[in-house]
Amino acid sequence: MTSLNDLIKDSRKIEIRAKGLVDDNLSGEYKTAFKGRGIDFHDLREYLHGDEVRSIDWNTTARTGDPYVKQFVEQRELSIYLAVDITKSINYGSINKSRHHLAALISTVLSLSAARNGDRVGFIFFSNKIEHFAEPQKGQIHCMKILRKLINHDPPPAISNPGACLEFIMKRQKKRSMIFLISDFLGEGFENELKICSHKNDLVAIQIIDPAEIELPTAGKVYVKNPENDKSYLMDTNDKSIQENYKSQRNKWQENLDNIYAPKAYIYTCNSGFIDKDHWIQDPKVGGGRLIGEACHFV
Structure with a gap:
């Protein structure tokens, strides 16, 4: 199992390639992008x-x-929420890194960046309900404590519902915040909450994608297991109608997310790229533009 020390080591490698994403030397860029709104x-x-x-x-x-x-x-001080999907589907990764590893690594980089900049960081781990909530607090000790919970969590057999998480945040918050919503977004029914929350906050949707799920592989008749409810099904993956239905549903989910006007980052488990320079942390008021650091890669 990945340890917090391993994640911190990986995050430090990302720091170097990102020209100091978690370094005080770039605190000016960080403050410009995450400046307080009040x-x-x-x-x-x-x-x-x-x-x-x-x-x-x-x-x-x-x-x-x-x-x-x-x-x-x-008001420079900013509240930052890291909302992380912890359902079983997040544990999947067919090639290089699991989605859970990447979600934990992203959370490590962002939370320690915020902590070193003096911002308050809150954490929400969710499935179809809130599994864990930590009020926004300052300091790296607070972040490390919650990150350990994220690494060691036992994923619940439940369907992911980002909408319930966003509703929870909006009911609790008293002022505009920065929200990083990390999920695979393989589903629907959360689009309205995402739209509303992105208008009231500075929200970045971070989608972790595994290439094996983009199209159904042709492997004959196989048993497939839904990681979110532990049910198994016999499926003929060579059946063209099943292939087409799968692709159609997958594309529909992706289009629903892409059509929401909010900054997004797309991160793949299969390649070395960690931050997509074309999508990372865009200014929601101008439709995209500001980057924190440049494209980073695992080393």
């Missing part, structure tokens, strides 16, 4: 030519007879 009142000062009229404090202006404007500072 503002706090800071002070009053006299109006200067070019100041926005809407920033004028009319009460102070009326009291003193001179125009004054309000000054604000950005």
